[in-house]
Amino acid sequence: MISDAARAALADWLAAIKAQGGAADHTLDAYARDLRAFLTFMTAHHGASQGLGALARISTADMRAFMAHERAAGLGPRSLARRLSAVRSFYRWLSEREGFEPTAVLSARAPKYLRKLPRPLSEGAARDVLDTLDTQAPEPWVAARDVAVVTLLYGCGLRISEALGLNGAAHPMGDTLRITGKGGKERLVPVIAPARDAVTAYARLCPYPVTPRGPLFFGVRGRRLGARAVQKTMAQTRAQLGLPPSATPHALRHSFATHLLNAGGDLRAIQELLGHASLSTTEAYTGVDTARLMEVYARAHPQGRG
Template identity: 65%
Template sequence: MISPALRDALAGWIDHMRALRGAAPKTCEAYRADVAGFLAFLAQHHGESQGLAPLVRVTVSDMRAWMAHERSRGVSARSLARALSAVKGFYRWIAEREGFEPTAVLSTRAPKFQKKLPRPLAPEAATAMIERVELQAREPWIAARDAAVVTLLYGCGLRISEALSLTRADAPLPETLRIRGKGGKERIVPVIAPARDAVEAYLELFPFPSEPHEPLFRGARGGALGPRAVQKVMEAARLQLGLPATATPHAMRHSFATHLLTAGGDLRAIQELLGHASLSTTQAYTAVDTARLLEVYAAAHPRARG
């Protein structure tokens, strides 16, 4: 059981993350759950739940016990690393406010895990996906809408949430879009001609009246289009094309980045286009590109084939 003082401290940190760091609601909820679980473990581990004193007295042994407890519950190394990151963030904030040294927590090493590399589509598969998506709906305007959304994901490297957050005031699409991504971070994204054309084709067929503040992409009944509708139409298209289950809306964004890199794009520029806060996130694409080159080498080089 978490004490009222600890609950208040956790709420204060979440407010700080939301207000000053611009953390998204889902991110804040994940952080809150991770830290609450840690605080509940401390209370049970030490048999006390009063005040902030248990935070100050946390030792390296306590941290190891918590991590062992989480792994015994079946928590994966990846999820535990995320939880530890949240706990460290909370400790940095509370230690500064309360004036104690959080070394035991901050020095704790995250468990190692195999990072999942992005799974982009080949250029021809990405193009085929856009073409096949347009064939799924009976209503011409819905077919054009689906093609426009997927074209934006691949042609501009948008997240699905970013594409669906566009409003009618954003159309006709300009040569560049100002996109607000994760954490409220803004970036400027060039809009390629096929993306502009796809959106224009959709709007020409769109059957509902629309105000500037309303969503650009609408559902069959006129409400805001949800991400699940885009996921479903891509699922149908990938099955028809024989593509793997990894051919998702987010894979189109990965494909955008990987194909730019393959064409000689600068990693820093791609980082800006994607809106990654850290270059290390973008660097995953170099691993993807290298892996593909090694596959080609292994398949084609006479010595590699033995």
């Protein structure tokens, strides 16, 4: 059994994260599951409920035993890395509150794993998706809505949650759009004319009132459009076009970044447009390869030009 003190500390930590506005509800649920798994293991490992004093004394050997247990239970490297990240975050917070040294926990390293790189669509395939979406819905306003959403994903590089989280205040769209992304970080995104036109066409046909505080994109029942509906439409479209399963709404955001880079866009500028905290994430999104980097080097570096 997890001790009452540990359970209370976990609840306080989750409440602190939520109050800061830095994590979505599903992320908080994942944190809670990961910490409960850790606390449950430590209780069984030591044969007694782990109060705050016992948690402060967790050793490097304890952390190795925890990781070995999780791997033996079938947890993959990626999931274990996420679980350890949650435990480390909890310990940073707990050690500051309780005044102990969390080195043993913070120094624990998860096994390396290969990241699955995104597969952007080709420029032709992206255009075909936009052209075909118009034919998927039985009602003209739904078809216009789907085109508008997907145009924002591909034309502006928005996450699907960012596009569907827009309120009516975003319409009519100007040359830029202020987006609140992960961790509450704001960024300005240029809005291309086709995206503005697509949103305008949808709003004109939409049977529900688009108000400043209400959703911009509606589902057929008059509530805010959910991601599942967009994913379903994309699945129908890729089946019709013979595209692979990797052609998802999120792949359109990858495509936005990759096509910008291929057209000569600056990697750091693309990082800003996507709202990435790390340039390495942008490199993965854009599928940067050695040949491309050498081409940029040869063109830009003084010795490369000489």
